[in-house]
Amino acid sequence: MINLKINGLNVSVDKGTTLLEAAQSIGFPIPTLCHKEGLTPYGACRLCVMEIGEGDRAKLVTSCTYPAEEGLKVRTASRRVLRARRMIIELLLASSPQSKTIQDIAAAHNVKQQRFRQEYEDCILCGLCVRMCKEQMMAGAIGFRGRGQDRSIGTPFDIKSEVCRLCGGCLYVCPVCSLRCTYNQPDKAICGACANLSPPCVEKEPFDDMMCYMEPCVACEIK
Amino acid sequence: MNPTDIQDIVEKSKQTRGGLIGMLQDIQARYSYLPEEALSYISEHTNRSLVDIYGVATFYKSFSLTPRGKHLCSVCLGTACHVRGAPMIAEEFERQLGIKAGQTTKDKEFTLETVNCLGACALGPIVVVDGQYFSNVKTSKVKQILSETREGLDKVEVKTDERIFPVTVSCARCNHSLMDTGYLIDDNPSIRVTVSFERKHGWLRLSSLYGSYSVEAEYEIPLNEVLDFFCPHCHSELSGASECAECGAPMVPMIVRGGGIVQICSRRGCKGHLLNLGGANI
Ligand code: SF4
Ligand code: SF4
Ligand code: FES
Ligand code: FES
Numbered sequence: 001m002i003n004l005k006i007n008g009l010n011v012s013v014d015k016g017t018t019l020l021e022a023a024q025s026i027g028f029p030i031p032t033l034c035h036k037e038g039l040t041p042y043g044a045c046r047l048c049v050m051e052i053g054e055g056d057r058a059k060l061v062t063s064c065t066y067p068a069e070e071g072l073k074v075r076t077a078s079r080r081v082l083r084a085r086r087m088i089i090e091l092l093l094a095s096s097p098q099s100k101t102i103q104d105i106a107a108a109h110n111v112k113q114q115r116f117r118q119e120y121e122d123c124i125l126c127g128l129c130v131r132m133c134k135e136q137m138m139a140g141a142i143g144f145r146g147r148g149q150d151r152s153i154g155t156p157f158d159i160k161s162e163v164c165r166l167c168g169g170c171l172y173v174c175p176v177c178s179l180r181c182t183y184n185q186p187d188k189a190i191c192g193a194c195a196n197l198s199p200p201c202v203e204k205e206p207f208d209d210m211m212c213y214m215e216p217c218v219a220c221e222i223k
Numbered sequence: 224m225n226p227t228d229i230q231d232i233v234e235k236s237k238q239t240r241g242g243l244i245g246m247l248q249d250i251q252a253r254y255s256y257l258p259e260e261a262l263s264y265i266s267e268h269t270n271r272s273l274v275d276i277y278g279v280a281t282f283y284k285s286f287s288l289t290p291r292g293k294h295l296c297s298v299c300l301g302t303a304c305h306v307r308g309a310p311m312i313a314e315e316f317e318r319q320l321g322i323k324a325g326q327t328t329k330d331k332e333f334t335l336e337t338v339n340c341l342g343a344c345a346l347g348p349i350v351v352v353d354g355q356y357f358s359n360v361k362t363s364k365v366k367q368i369l370s371e372t373r374e375g376l377d378k379v380e381v382k383t384d385e386r387i388f389p390v391t392v393s394c395a396r397c398n399h400s401l402m403d404t405g406y407l408i409d410d411n412p413s414i415r416v417t418v419s420f421e422r423k424h425g426w427l428r429l430s431s432l433y434g435s436y437s438v439e440a441e442y443e444i445p446l447n448e449v450l451d452f453f454c455p456h457c458h459s460e461l462s463g464a465s466e467c468a469e470c471g472a473p474m475v476p477m478i479v480r481g482g483g484i485v486q487i488c489s490r491r492g493c494k495g496h497l498l499n500l501g502g503a504n505i
Contacts, residue, residue: 134272140272140273140274140275141274142274143272143274143275143277143278144278145277145278145281146281146282147281147282155274156262156273156274156276156277157259157277157288161274163272163273
């Protein structure tokens with residue numbers, strides 16, 4: 001067991017537990033976006049920041065990727081943490097203002113405005129869909145391409161993937177997709193899954209071998 | 224694309240336990256780009272998912288997914304070259320070739336790319352065409368560079384070049400002189416650099432006579448060892464973009480006083496030398 005202090009409370013957790021899990025296990029609410037149980041932590045959104053250490057050596061870390069250490073002193077809501085988190089929320093809002101998930105997080109933190117140039121990106125590159133596809137769907141159909149400003153999510157060569165099973169898992173986990181991956185805007189589709197579904201309930205045998213996560217049902221919406 | 228080539232590259236990499244990037248580099252060297260089928264082949268035969276390979280291939284700028292032209296023009300847009308007007312040079316190339324940076328001309332002759340620092344800042348703006356350095360490039364020179372490239376850049380190679388004369392060189396990064404007047408080789412001041420190999424790090428002195436291969440070093444250097452060269456003043460690595468035409472090892476660029484660049488092969492014992500005086504014979 002590893003003993004550490006979170007916001008002054010003594011906590012013991014198993015080795016390998018992350019700070020996020022430790023804090024959540026004793027009931028501290030930590031906002032997360034790119035973290036999902038069952039998927040490997042990725043540390044992309046930085047929302048789950050916590051402050052560790054003391055004095056001059058205190059620093060911010062992403063708790064979803066930081067393993068608990070013996071004797072560590074952790075603060076989940078210090079002034080520094082809250083400031084950093086507000087900034088991150090503002091940045092998220094600046095890139096994808098239309099996501100309900102992000103709006104909810106902003107509301108919960110009382111962020112009502114952001115001070116950056118407003119963009120209307122769809123993807124925030126959280127990587128949830130990539131991990132979902134690879135780790136849970138065992139498909140590996142979509143992934144990151146390019147880098148820096150040009151980084152994007154999609155299939156190799158932007159053509160319909162041969163390994164995609166059209167399960168819709170990627171759309172299901174996406175925090176901004178709810179708006180974007182709709183059948184009537186195929187050019188906005190990330191994996192081409194929905195565009196290629198060609199309404200499954202119309203053309204395919206009833207959902208025998210298919211798991212459909214899509215909400216709302218694309219097929220019905222189109223009819 | 225020839226499937227057996229790809230097969231060889233993949234097999235070789237399996238034997239040497241090489242990684243993905245090594246394979247991609249070999250394929251790129253062979254075809255000058257990464258054909259789609261090659262990536263699929265690697266994915267099928269090495270247990271990697273295509274999307275991961277594609278991710279790596281699109282991450283690094285040196286990989287290209289579209290066929291490249293016969294000649295590669297790299298225009299440096301690094302900070303030093305930038306302030307000396309490199310963006311104008313790049314535009315001039317784009318205008319002359321009728322393509323944008325990153326594209327290839329229709330006749331598949333030229334590929335234009337911009338790079339961030341080629342390690343010869345003191346001579347900027349720098350343009351490298353097929354491994355040849357052009358220094359202090361002006362927009363008025365662009366046309367000439369292109370026409371010379373079309374005709375074939377005539378390299379001044381040691382084998383055909385019988386001249387022997389002393390050169391005075393300086394670091395391509397910091398422009399500090401590399402000459403060591405207190406240490407003579409061939410009765411001339413030697414060129415002092417720092418080299419490292421096999422965890423050893425020490426000085427190396429080269430003859431400043433162009434065409435002479437006399438060297439002296441702090442450590443015994445095994446023949447055919449490829450060395451890393453450093454400037455003894457700014458400690459940056461002396462490395463360029465080109466490879467030795469004879470053995471494929473990286474070439475080490477140094478600035479010649481009076482204009483131009485001399486490049487020497489970094490492999491001990493290899494006689495690959497290249498001298499571009501006055502900005503590549505222009
Ligand atoms: S729909 Fe295709 S791309 Fe999306 S998670 Fe499923 S297999 Fe992966
Ligand atoms: S498409 Fe959605 S889930 Fe995938 S990285 Fe972008 S925001 Fe995240
Ligand atoms: S939840 Fe930890 S970085 Fe996104
Ligand atoms: S900035 Fe152009 S060579 Fe360094």
